[in-house]
Amino acid sequence: MxxxxxxxxxxxxxxxxxxxxxxxxxxxxxxxxxxxxxxxxxxxxxxxxxxxxxxxxxxxxxxxxxxxxxxxxxxxxxxxxxxxxxxxxxxxxxxxxxxxxxxxxxxxxxxxxxxxxxxxxxxxxxxxxxxxxxxINQAKDGLAYNRNMLDRYGIAPPETMDDFVKALRTIKEKSKGKIVPFWFAGYDKSSFAQYYDQFATPLLITDPAHNEKKQLIDGTFNWSKFTYLSNTLKQMQKEKLINIDAVTAKKSQLIELMAQNKIAFTMQGGTLGQDVAQINPNVKVGIIPTPAIHSGDDPIWIGGERxxxxxxxxxxxxxxxxxxxxxxxxxxxxxxxxxxxxLPSSLTNVKADIFYADDYEHYQNVKVEPYFDRLYLPNGMWDVLGTAGQELAADILTPQEISKKLQREYKRLRKQSETQGAENNE
CATH class of the missing domain: 3.40.190.10 (Periplasmic binding protein-like II)
Structure with a gap:
């Protein structure tokens, strides 16, 4: 029934x-x-x-x-x-x-x-x-960055999380705090959800010694292993490596700020580069794969169909x-x-003239991994991840409390999904 x-x-x-x-x-x-x-x-x-x-x-x-x-x-x-x-x-x-x-x-x-x-x-x-x-197209998400900033300060595009954080510190120090190293549009909670979702894959999937696929799929995953991402984000915030208005900043601000050379890195891709170029052609925006987290692992694109x-x-x-x-x-x-x-076409017989074509060509051998939440999390967890990021940045919850909350919601939503599935099959 x-x-x-x-x-x-x-x-x-x-x-x-x-x-x-x-x-x-x-x-x-x-x-x-x-x-x-x-x-x-x-x-x-x-x-x-x-x-x-x-x-x-x-x-x-x-x-x-x-x-x-x-x-x-x-x-x-x-x-x-x-x-x-x-x-x-x-x-x-x-x-x-x-x-x-x-x-x-x-x-x-x-x-x-x-x-x-x-x-x-x-x-x-x-x-x-x-x-x-x-x-219609395919996503290859990584980190969008201001090429001008990296060239000015002699920073190579980071391939690991350690290199990434080091680059952020260098930008803050050499710009004397005038440039935001890593910018979030946290008013829209999806900005924080994207951070968690994108970096969860190198944290928990791609490195063989830290592969949690089975545990995530069968529901036995220990969410304390997720705390690393909250600790890292909180440390960035304490060191002022992210924007001080990360919780209230809006996506509508991003293009103008990037065009004014006030941002070094962000997680926004898509049409950002060409939108910035229309305002200030002198600002060159690039995109790089998501940095690896564990030693010996490789950077990856996060994506699939868009x-x-x-x-x-x-x-x-x-x-x-x-x-x-x-x-x-x-x-x-x-x-x-x-x-x-x-974004790149999904068809091999189509060559599109897109803004990041050179970057995608340069990193053409980098593996594409599916979005973390689409494979390993129950429906509804994206919103939970976004809210968790807002609560972390607003000092409402600690990194450890965030992981406990995520574990509760993960179990609740899994059970809810299973119940709905059973009802639909009656």
Missing amino acids: KHPFVLFLSLILLILPGCSAEKSSADSAKKTLTIYSTMSTDSERATFRKLAAAFEKEHSGIRVSLHFPGNDYENMMRVRMAANDLPDLFDTHGWGKIRYGEYTADLRDMKWTKNLDPNLNSILKNKSGKVYAYP YTLAAWKDSPHVKEAKEFIAFMARPANAKQMAEATS
């Missing part, structure tokens, strides 16, 4: 944009493809809209209805999954297999899959060969949805989207 709450959620769908009621009122002469995406910037959305319009022109019998719910995306999709009434096409935003897998049509027979970057196989394919989604298009398997327009995916996967169109998002 379905959980009673599902009935309530079904009613909510009547007022959501792009739902069944809205579809029925669409022009009866055309089939309407409803698409939900997590694209966030104006340039990304503008390019997507332009390509959708080109598709409509080419397919006169199909209308494309694009939706960008922003911060409401996840909650909206949870509601729709609970009622099994999803958009015809939707963005799996890193959860193609784990969260959305049972709802997606298999795309393995599409031509573009032959050119899928092998780095994405483990994220978008299962052992039997099912392809869960078309990746934006995707998955087709809902029960959509009445699966054929048309696949036609739209095939259109977006054409090399010329895939190139446009990669360049609009300033």
Whole structure:
């Protein structure tokens, strides 16, 4: 029997944009493809809209209805999954297999899959060969940095956490505190969540002597081993290696501050480099892989797919949805989207002229590891990580207390996820 709450959620769908009621009122002469995406910037959305319009022109019998719910995306999709009434096409935003897998049509027979970057196989394919989604681009997250600052102070791009902290200290000392070594936009808690999530992989996964995969997956992980990241962040704060307004600073400040040569490192990637260049072409922004933590380990990219298009398997327009995916996967169109998002294409036959192309070429042999929370943490832990970072920086909790809180929430959310899974299978 379905959980009673599902009935309530079904009613909510009547007022959501792009739902069944809205579809029925669409022009009866055309089939309407409803698409939900997590694209966030104006340039990304503008390019997507332009390509959708080109598709409509080419397919006169199909209308494309694009939706960008922003911060409401996840909650909206949870509601729709609970009622099994999803958009015809939707963005799996890193959860193609784990969260959305049972709802997606298999795309393995599409031509573009032959050119899928092998780095994405483990994220978008299962052992039997099912392809869960078309990746519009792929993320390779590391540290964005001001090349001018490192050149001025004779600092090589750091490859280890020790080198990174040493670089931060050098920048603070030689700039006499005028430059923020490591900048956080902590008003948006995702800034701290990104720190924890990104550095958790070199701390707990990539080094064979410190591999906690099994314990994280089976729920026996000892969260005291996570305290290192909180201790490191707190020490940076005490030494004023991060911005003093780390808890209240907003993402909207980043571009201007970087363009003014007031920031050395940050975790923001994407279009940062090109946005800064538009304001001050003399400031050169680069990106490097995430530094290693344990001795003998190597730097890594953290990533996987960034934006995707998955087709809902029960959509009445699966054929048309696949036609739209095939259109977006054409090399010329895939190139446009990669360049609009300033991220590499997911297809090996597409060479995009993106801002960080030289950096990605230089570090082309560096391994890409999936986002930590997508593989090893229960749904909901991202928000917990972000709040924990805010509480640490605001001196509300100590590093040890942070680890205890994370362990409690980890167990609670795992249990909640297991319970919901059992209910959905009844």
